[in-house]
Amino acid sequence: MMTSTSNKKILTRDNMNPRILKAEYAVRGELAIRSEQIKTELAQGATFPFKKVVACNIGNPQALNQKPVTFFRQVASLVEYPDLLKDENAELTSKLYPSDAITRAKLLLKNIGSVGAYSHSQGIPLIRENVAKFISERDGYPSDPSKIFLTQGASAGVQLTLQMIVENSKVGIMIPIPQYPLYTATLAVLDAHPVPYYLDESKGWGLTTHELQRSYDEAAKNGIDTRALVIINPGNPTGQCLTESNMREIIEFAKKNRIILLADEVYQTNIYQPEERPFHSFKKVLKSMGPDYEGFEMISFHSISKGMIGECGRRGGYFECEGLDKSILEQIYKISSISLCPNVQGQIMVDLMVNPPKKGDPSYDQYQQEYDAIYKSLIKRALILEKTFNALEGCTCNSADGAMYLFPQIRLPRKAIEAAHAAKRTPDEFYCMAMLEATGVCVVAGSGFGQVDGTAHFRSTFLPQPELFDEFCSGIKAFHANFMDKYRD
Amino acid sequence: MMTSTSNKKILTRDNMNPRILKAEYAVRGELAIRSEQIKTELAQGATFPFKKVVACNIGNPQALNQKPVTFFRQVASLVEYPDLLKDENAELTSKLYPSDAITRAKLLLKNIGSVGAYSHSQGIPLIRENVAKFISERDGYPSDPSKIFLTQGASAGVQLTLQMIVENSKVGIMIPIPQYPLYTATLAVLDAHPVPYYLDESKGWGLTTHELQRSYDEAAKNGIDTRALVIINPGNPTGQCLTESNMREIIEFAKKNRIILLADEVYQTNIYQPEERPFHSFKKVLKSMGPDYEGFEMISFHSISKGMIGECGRRGGYFECEGLDKSILEQIYKISSISLCPNVQGQIMVDLMVNPPKKGDPSYDQYQQEYDAIYKSLIKRALILEKTFNALEGCTCNSADGAMYLFPQIRLPRKAIEAAHAAKRTPDEFYCMAMLEATGVCVVAGSGFGQVDGTAHFRSTFLPQPELFDEFCSGIKAFHANFMDKYRD
Numbered sequence: 001m002m003t004s005t006s007n008k009k010i011l012t013r014d015n016m017n018p019r020i021l022k023a024e025y026a027v028r029g030e031l032a033i034r035s036e037q038i039k040t041e042l043a044q045g046a047t048f049p050f051k052k053v054v055a056c057n058i059g060n061p062q063a064l065n066q067k068p069v070t071f072f073r074q075v076a077s078l079v080e081y082p083d084l085l086k087d088e089n090a091e092l093t094s095k096l097y098p099s100d101a102i103t104r105a106k107l108l109l110k111n112i113g114s115v116g117a118y119s120h121s122q123g124i125p126l127i128r129e130n131v132a133k134f135i136s137e138r139d140g141y142p143s144d145p146s147k148i149f150l151t152q153g154a155s156a157g158v159q160l161t162l163q164m165i166v167e168n169s170k171v172g173i174m175i176p177i178p179q180y181p182l183y184t185a186t187l188a189v190l191d192a193h194p195v196p197y198y199l200d201e202s203k204g205w206g207l208t209t210h211e212l213q214r215s216y217d218e219a220a221k222n223g224i225d226t227r228a229l230v231i232i233n234p235g236n237p238t239g240q241c242l243t244e245s246n247m248r249e250i251i252e253f254a255k256k257n258r259i260i261l262l263a264d265e266v267y268q269t270n271i272y273q274p275e276e277r278p279f280h281s282f283k284k285v286l287k288s289m290g291p292d293y294e295g296f297e298m299i300s301f302h303s304i305s306k307g308m309i310g311e312c313g314r315r316g317g318y319f320e321c322e323g324l325d326k327s328i329l330e331q332i333y334k335i336s337s338i339s340l341c342p343n344v345q346g347q348i349m350v351d352l353m354v355n356p357p358k359k360g361d362p363s364y365d366q367y368q369q370e371y372d373a374i375y376k377s378l379i380k381r382a383l384i385l386e387k388t389f390n391a392l393e394g395c396t397c398n399s400a401d402g403a404m405y406l407f408p409q410i411r412l413p414r415k416a417i418e419a420a421h422a423a424k425r426t427p428d429e430f431y432c433m434a435m436l437e438a439t440g441v442c443v444v445a446g447s448g449f450g451q452v453d454g455t456a457h458f459r460s461t462f463l464p465q466p467e468l469f470d471e472f473c474s475g476i477k478a479f480h481a482n483f484m485d486k487y488r489d
Numbered sequence: 490m491m492t493s494t495s496n497k498k499i500l501t502r503d504n505m506n507p508r509i510l511k512a513e514y515a516v517r518g519e520l521a522i523r524s525e526q527i528k529t530e531l532a533q534g535a536t537f538p539f540k541k542v543v544a545c546n547i548g549n550p551q552a553l554n555q556k557p558v559t560f561f562r563q564v565a566s567l568v569e570y571p572d573l574l575k576d577e578n579a580e581l582t583s584k585l586y587p588s589d590a591i592t593r594a595k596l597l598l599k600n601i602g603s604v605g606a607y608s609h610s611q612g613i614p615l616i617r618e619n620v621a622k623f624i625s626e627r628d629g630y631p632s633d634p635s636k637i638f639l640t641q642g643a644s645a646g647v648q649l650t651l652q653m654i655v656e657n658s659k660v661g662i663m664i665p666i667p668q669y670p671l672y673t674a675t676l677a678v679l680d681a682h683p684v685p686y687y688l689d690e691s692k693g694w695g696l697t698t699h700e701l702q703r704s705y706d707e708a709a710k711n712g713i714d715t716r717a718l719v720i721i722n723p724g725n726p727t728g729q730c731l732t733e734s735n736m737r738e739i740i741e742f743a744k745k746n747r748i749i750l751l752a753d754e755v756y757q758t759n760i761y762q763p764e765e766r767p768f769h770s771f772k773k774v775l776k777s778m779g780p781d782y783e784g785f786e787m788i789s790f791h792s793i794s795k796g797m798i799g800e801c802g803r804r805g806g807y808f809e810c811e812g813l814d815k816s817i818l819e820q821i822y823k824i825s826s827i828s829l830c831p832n833v834q835g836q837i838m839v840d841l842m843v844n845p846p847k848k849g850d851p852s853y854d855q856y857q858q859e860y861d862a863i864y865k866s867l868i869k870r871a872l873i874l875e876k877t878f879n880a881l882e883g884c885t886c887n888s889a890d891g892a893m894y895l896f897p898q899i900r901l902p903r904k905a906i907e908a909a910h911a912a913k914r915t916p917d918e919f920y921c922m923a924m925l926e927a928t929g930v931c932v933v934a935g936s937g938f939g940q941v942d943g944t945a946h947f948r949s950t951f952l953p954q955p956e957l958f959d960e961f962c963s964g965i966k967a968f969h970a971n972f973m974d975k976y977r978d
Binding site: 007010011013015016018020023025027028029036058060061062063065068070073074076077078080081082083084092093094095113114115117118119120121153155156159163164165166167181182185186189193195227228259260281295309311312313314315323324325327328331334335337338339340341342343344345346373390407 | 504507509516518541562563571572585608644655675813823832
């Protein structure tokens with residue numbers, strides 16, 4: 001019965017969606033896959049020069065034992081099991097849960113019904129109202145719940161809005177280089193053009209509108225119809241935080257060239273030089289620019305995955321639409337409704353993020369303590385790792401104003417570059433793979449984010465646990481020295 | 490500063506992604522939006538001929554007060570707040586949670602770490618192993634965890650796999666008519682052709698391979714390159730359940746025509762005539778067909794949203810790949826990794842679904858009782874509603890072998906059809922909108938699923954609460970009689 005043709009698979013790399021084939025996502029690419037293998041082999045008793053894989057490839061704080069915020073988890077636990085809130089269990093429950101967690105859980109359930117029911121596709125109305133309150137308190141300008149969409153993480157929001165904007169394969173979207181590879185991957189899937197603008201490493205990964213204009217004009221010359229500008233602030237992988245005047249220029253640039261601004265602000269609370277480089281939202285800066293900028297079209301993204309919360313496995317976030325046409329909001333609603341709704345526990349965590357315990361609440365002190373401890377520890381670890389990188393031979397590293405990453409440049413010896421080519425890897429991938437095999441530390445090669453041709457970088461989180469941090473840094477130091485010696489010209 | 494051009498919005502319906510504009514999803518379309526408005530107006534004190542909106546447009550059991558399975562929620566509650574599992578809380582916790590829920594929560598946390606951490610992009614390995622065990626016990630044939638992908642609901646899995654398969658705009662995907670509109674919406678977004686095959690209403694929504702071949706051949710004649718066949722079993726919106734011999738024919742058809750089978754089996758436990766029409770999985774039927782069918786390419790979908798669980802707001806599910814090329818599995822992994830991971834609480838619910846309490850476990854009796862009560866009540870409500878529909882003037886309704894819906898045909902008077910045209914609605918939409926305004930019952934018009942030209946249907950769940958069911962049915966009866974009288978020829 002079987003012919004030789006029917007032995008061939010129906011679905012192959014040759015006839016699948018070529019746009020998916022083209023998409024790359026280095027954060028969970030070859031290095032991450034190899035690190036998973038090593039983890040399995042270690043568990044099976046294999047010997048490596050280290051005892052543990054340290055996943056610095058991804059901002060995944062709780063995987064590196066960051067303790068979740070207690071109050072948030074108490075509320076999440078109560079809404080899962082409403083029997084705890086019944087009168088007959090009140091006494092026991094009150095011994096395990098603080099009263100404000102109980103009050104919040106009751107309020108949420110009153111609004112939601114059940115965390116197991118589909119919600120409004122745009123997100124639970126009460127939670128969108130709380131998000132709007134949060135934004136207006138943060139910025140000092142009003143925010144409208146009907147223009148807020150809850151999502152399964154910022155990534156889902158970015159994918160959805162890019163999908164809305166990309167009309168055809170001539171469309172271009174401006175993205176920073178280096179960038180978070182969600183953007184290039186999504187644009188590949190949508191068959192749209194990334195229009196790269198370069199951040200200036202020599203100026204702390206600074207961004208100039210001169211470079212934005214160059215990028216835009218060059219794309220236009222190539223027939224690309226640029227429709228939107230992605231700004232990641234604080235930067236990922238670069239950690240820089242924009243000044244207010246720089247942001248005004250960016251908004252002016254977008255207005256002049258009639259492009260939509262997409263503001264990825266998921267690291268807005270990961271700010272490590274709050275005096276010199278505070279976070280300003282694009283919404284606030286835009287609103288401060290007065291009536292000339294009324295109707296300016298912008299979408300801002302936020303997430304529960306980062307900050308001091310780090311609830312990334314839960315998949316929750318939101319985006320706020322500013323100035324978009326009503327008919328476009330309707331289309332966003334429609335496309336959201338096809339996926340029914342963001343998961344409700346993710347929505348609840350958004351509520352907790354934007355509306356944490358207030359002064360005087362029973363849980364306030366503990367919340368503030370936990371929050372501050374994580375925050376201070378992140379600042380400390382960022383500084384130690386930066387110092388470590390800058391002390392490495394041939395390595396320079398800008399400091400992190402914000403986010404969770406450092407993105408050092410490494411200058412590799414000619415012999416290392418040749419060895420990389422022989423191994424059919426880029427030099428930075430070669431270096432990172434060597435680091436993984438020697439230390440168990442998994443980082444992401446700079447080529448996964450984009451970098452100036454001929455340079456080599458890598459991205460590392462500074463999330464390993466404080467008590468293991470010295471060991472982690474000295475492991476990298478020793479590896480680097482050995483690597484440089486091995487390939488010294 | 491502002492010119493008249495710059496007053497025009499940058500992003501409009503005219504220049505947005507036209508594929509999104511084209512997509513339709515009636516389940517949350519105009520009727521559902523109107524029902525939300527009415528809900529708000531009712532809450533604000535407006536008067537309608539009813540006191541409550543009843544959402545029968547969507548299979549959302551917990552929104553209609555179906556109680557969640559207690560054991561599942563106990564485990565979900567414990568993993569949210571691991572402090573409950575500490576020794577110092579053991580005594581209190583054991584008064585609120587049964588010992589098997591505590592044991593399960595500990596096991597899950599040992600494997601997962603934290604529900605707030607990103608997991609493996611394909612899904613937590615332990616949970617995929619449990620899914621594979623469940624499948625092999627269900628079918629009597631082995632299942633491989635490396636070919637299972639956990640998802641944020643079956644919808645996300647369907648979207649992902651269709652996206653993989655659609656190479657270009659000549660590609661066609663066979664879908665039933667009537668169908669669940671996720672399929673047409675996703676194909677519209679992907680710019681692929683729906684290749685419709687018709688279910689035979691006069692034969693209990695039966696499916697013949699003769700009709701499949703007709704559909705395939707007609708598409709081929711039109712230059713459409715058909716790559717996959719979607720079967721929804723049990724059917725949505727139609728509720729029919731396929732016989733084993735029918736399924737063998739379908740597999741033969743797919744093999745002969747070299748197309749991939751996509752088996753949407755999310756209603757596999759919603760089986761209401763288990764003696765006459767038991768559920769068979771396509772995996773089992775395929776495996777029973779012997780070595781000639783080795784390597785047959787198929788993807789099967791399952792979900793936590795339906796069955797007796799109804800945890801749809803949580804967004805969890807899985808798909809199993811059968812016979813797919815290894816390189817395709819790698820691509821599915823890659824595209825999954827761009828969205829990082831399915832939400833972890835959704836994954837945990839998959840674990841609970843496939844591995845519920847066993848005989849002898851402390852929670853077994855309660856679990857079985859809750860499960861059976863929901864099951865029996867669904868059968869009962871399906872029968873009452875079917876009888877109600879069949880008693881309506883000009884209405885006929887097939888019985889539901891499975892799923893959560895009935896899809897009656899309504900034969901409307903000429904004057905009603907004219908009134909519909911005058912209102913710029915299809916006759917079925919006109920009828921459904923009238924039902925909503927008169928009774929507060931929100932159903933979905935048949936045109937949202939597809940139907941034979943010139944016929945009119947609607948889809949209604951039979952999920953309203955048992956104690957309200959009589960009122961719900963008599964409301965529909967009274968409305969229908971009035972409607973027919975009003976438009977009688």
